Amino acid sequence: MEEKEALSPLRQQHNDSSSSSSSSSSSSSSIVDIDCYNVILNIIAELGQYELAENIFYRLLTDYLKDKSNIQPDAVTLNTVLKSHVKANTEVAAFAAEHFLQRLDDFHDQQEKIQNKARYCFIENDDEDGSSSSSSSSSNNHNIIAEDDHTEDKEDYSNSDMNRSVKDDALINKNSHSNNKTPRLVDHIQPTARARTTILNLWIKLGQPNKAIDILTKAESIYQKKELWLQHEQQHNNDHQNGTNNNIKRFKPDKISYHQIIGGLSKLQASSPTVDLAAQAEEIAERMSITGHSVNIRTCNTILNCWTKSGNPDRAESFMEETMSHYVAPDIVSYNTIINGYARLGNLNRSLELLTRLLDGSLISNTNNNSLLLPKPNSRTFTSILTALSREKTAKAAEEAETLLLQMQELYDSPYNLDTRPNIITYNAVMNCWASLSFPSRQRQRSHQQRVEQDDRNDRNNANSNNDCHHYGSKAESVLRSIQGLDDKDDRPNVISYNTVIRAYSNDMDKTEELLQDMIKNGLHPNEHTYDTVYHVLRRDKRVKNKEQKFAEICEQYFPSSSSSFSSIMRNKNNKDRSDNNNRNNKNIQGNNKNNKNKKRQHQ
Numbered sequence: 001m002e003e004k005e006a007l008s009p010l011r012q013q014h015n016d017s018s019s020s021s022s023s024s025s026s027s028s029s030s031i032v033d034i035d036c037y038n039v040i041l042n043i044i045a046e047l048g049q050y051e052l053a054e055n056i057f058y059r060l061l062t063d064y065l066k067d068k069s070n071i072q073p074d075a076v077t078l079n080t081v082l083k084s085h086v087k088a089n090t091e092v093a094a095f096a097a098e099h100f101l102q103r104l105d106d107f108h109d110q111q112e113k114i115q116n117k118a119r120y121c122f123i124e125n126d127d128e129d130g131s132s133s134s135s136s137s138s139s140n141n142h143n144i145i146a147e148d149d150h151t152e153d154k155e156d157y158s159n160s161d162m163n164r165s166v167k168d169d170a171l172i173n174k175n176s177h178s179n180n181k182t183p184r185l186v187d188h189i190q191p192t193a194r195a196r197t198t199i200l201n202l203w204i205k206l207g208q209p210n211k212a213i214d215i216l217t218k219a220e221s222i223y224q225k226k227e228l229w230l231q232h233e234q235q236h237n238n239d240h241q242n243g244t245n246n247n248i249k250r251f252k253p254d255k256i257s258y259h260q261i262i263g264g265l266s267k268l269q270a271s272s273p274t275v276d277l278a279a280q281a282e283e284i285a286e287r288m289s290i291t292g293h294s295v296n297i298r299t300c301n302t303i304l305n306c307w308t309k310s311g312n313p314d315r316a317e318s319f320m321e322e323t324m325s326h327y328v329a330p331d332i333v334s335y336n337t338i339i340n341g342y343a344r345l346g347n348l349n350r351s352l353e354l355l356t357r358l359l360d361g362s363l364i365s366n367t368n369n370n371s372l373l374l375p376k377p378n379s380r381t382f383t384s385i386l387t388a389l390s391r392e393k394t395a396k397a398a399e400e401a402e403t404l405l406l407q408m409q410e411l412y413d414s415p416y417n418l419d420t421r422p423n424i425i426t427y428n429a430v431m432n433c434w435a436s437l438s439f440p441s442r443q444r445q446r447s448h449q450q451r452v453e454q455d456d457r458n459d460r461n462n463a464n465s466n467n468d469c470h471h472y473g474s475k476a477e478s479v480l481r482s483i484q485g486l487d488d489k490d491d492r493p494n495v496i497s498y499n500t501v502i503r504a505y506s507n508d509m510d511k512t513e514e515l516l517q518d519m520i521k522n523g524l525h526p527n528e529h530t531y532d533t534v535y536h537v538l539r540r541d542k543r544v545k546n547k548e549q550k551f552a553e554i555c556e557q558y559f560p561s562s563s564s565s566f567s568s569i570m571r572n573k574n575n576k577d578r579s580d581n582n583n584r585n586n587k588n589i590q591g592n593n594k595n596n597k598n599k600k601r602q603h604q
Contacts, residue, residue, distance in 0.1 A: 031070075038076050045084035050093050053084040054100055065184050075188060078104070082198045091206060097199045098215070101191045108190040115185065192250040193219050197257045209264030213284070216261060219253045220291065226251055258288035259299055266302045269309045278306035282319060285327070295327035301334055308341030313350075316341060332375035339381060343388035351385050359411075362418060378419040379426060382408050386429035390436055398433035398475070405430050424491045427483050428500060431476040435504040438472035473505035495524050502533050507540035509550070516558045526558055
C-alpha cells in the first residue's frame with residue numbers, strides 16, 4: 001500500500017487541497033514534472049528492471065486518467081520503459097515488451113472509439129440540480145459517455161486495465177475536479193515506429209529474426225491504415241495537412257528495421273543455411289522498397305550472400321541481374337560473392353565466365369576511357385577461383401592457377417592498374433594446388449597402398465611417385481621463393497606458406513629440414529600443423545630407417561618448447577596407426593574368409 005501511495009503523483013496534494021487555497025497554489029508550483037520520472041525510469045532501465053518500469057508507467061497513466069495527477073507520460077517515458085526490456089536482453093523481456101506495446105495499442109483503440117463519437121458529455125454530481133439522484137452521485141470519476149454510445153463500448157473503456165475505477169480514489173477527486181467539463185485523453189499514447197524498432201532489434205540480438213518480422217508486419221499495418229485515413233481526410237479537408245503528414249511519418253518503419261532483419265537472417269544463414277531464409281531476406285528488401293525506402297548496395301550484397309550460402313549461386317545471380325538492378329548497380333563485392341558461391345560448389349566454368357566478363361568490361365573501359373559499366377575485378381575475385389582450383393587436385397588445375405597468378409600480376413601493372421596485386425592468401429592458394437597433388441588424402445593413400453601391394457613392380461612405382469612428389473614440391477617452392485624475392489614487408493611468407501611447401505615435398509625429409517631451418521631463420525615458429533605435416537612426411541620417406549629416433553631429433557631441434565607434448569602426440573598417433581592397420585588387416589582377413597566360403601559353396 002505504501003509503494004502505491006509513493007508511485008501516485010499528487011495524491012498528497014489532493015488530500016491537502018481542501019485546507020486552504022494558498023497552500024494548494026504553493027504545492028502546485030513546486031510539483032515534479034514528467035522529466036523527473038523519466039530520470040528515475042532511466043536508472044531503472046539501465047538495471048534491466050522492466051517489470052518495475054512498466055508498473056511506474058501504468059501508475060502514472062492511471063493517475064492521470066483519474067485526475068489524480070497532471071503528469072502525463074510522454075514518448076520519452078515510453079521509450080525509456082522499452083529500454084529496460086532491451087537491457088534485460090532475455091526472451092522473457094522481449095515477450096513482455098510485446099505485451100506492453102499491445103496493451104498500449106488496445107488502450108489507444110479504446111480512446112479512439114470514444115473520440116469518434118458524435119458528442120461527449122459528463123455525468124457529474126451537481127448538488128444544485130433538483131433532478132439529481134443517487135445514481136448520478138456515483139459518477140464523480142469522469143466516466144466518458146457519448147450521446148449515441150453503446151453499452152459495450154462504455155464497458156470496454158471502464159473495464160480496461162488503465163481506466164478501471166477505484167472506489168477509494170473517487171473520494172479524492174470528488175471536490176477537486178467537479179467543475180471540469182472535458183474528458184481526460186492521453187496524447188500520443190500509441191507506440192510509434194521507433195518504439196517497435198527497439199523491440200525488433202532486441203529480437204534480432206536474441207537471434208530470432210522471425211519474431212522481428214512479426215513486429216515489422218504490425219508496424220507496416222498501422223502505417224498503411226494511417227495513410228489510408230490521411231488520403232480520406234485530404235479528399236474532404238485540406239486544413240492542417242502538413243501537421244498530419246508529420247504525425248503519420250512517426251509511424252513509418254525506418255530503413256534500419258529492414259536492414260537489421262536482413263542482417264539477422266544472414267547470421268542465421270551462416271550457421272544453418274536454407275533457401276527459405278534467403279527468400280525471406282529478398283522479400284524484406286521488396287517490402288522495404290514498397291514502404292518508400294531505398295535499398296542500398298550493402299543490403300543487396302547481404303541478400304546475395306544468403307543465396308550463395310544456401311547453395312544457390314544461380315538464384316543470387318538472378319537476383320543481381322533482375323531485381324537488384326531496380327535498387328542499385330552491383331559492385332565488385334556483388335560479383336565476388338556470386339563467383340565464390342559457384343567456386344565453392346565446384347562450378348569453375350561459371351566462375352571463370354563471370355571473371356572473363358569483368359575483365360572484358362575493364363579492358364574496354366580503359367581503352368575507351370568511358371565510365372565503367374561493370375566493376376573492376378580485384379584480388380579477392382581471383383583468390384576465390386584459386387582456392388577452388390586447389391580443391392580440384394589435378395595438375396591441370398594447378399597449372400591454370402599459376403596462369404591466373406601471372407595474369408593478376410600483369411593486370412596490377414600499367415597500363416591496366418587494376419587492384420589485382422597478389423597477396424599472401426593468393427600465393428598460398430597456388431602453392432596448395434601443387435601440395436594437394438603431392439600429399440593426397442588418407443583415402444587416396446589407402447587406395448594407392450592397396451594398388452602397390454597388388455602390383456609386382458613396387459620399386460618402379462615408388463620411384464615414379466618420388467619423382468612426382470619432388471616435382472610438385474619444387475613447383476610449390478618456386479612460388480614461395482618468388483614471394484621472398486618481392487621484398488615486400490606486407491606480404492611475406494607465413495607459417496601456412498612453409499607448411500604448404502613441406503606438404504608438397506610429401507616424402508623428402510631433407511627438403512623438410514631445409515624448409516624448417518629457413519622458416520626459423522625468417523622469424524617464424526613451427527606450429528602444431530607443422531609438426532603434423534613433418535610427421536607424415538617422415539612416415540612416407542622410405543630412406544629413413546629409424547623413424548622414431550629421427551623424429552625425436554627433429555622435435556628436439558625444431559620444437560624444443562613443446563617436445564614433451566609433441567612426443568606424447570606422436571605416441572598417440574603411432575598407437576592409432578597400429579590400431580588402424582590392425583582393423584584393416586582384420587577386415588581383409590574377414591573378406592578373404594568370406595571369399596573362401598563362397599568358393600566352397602560354389603564347388604559344392
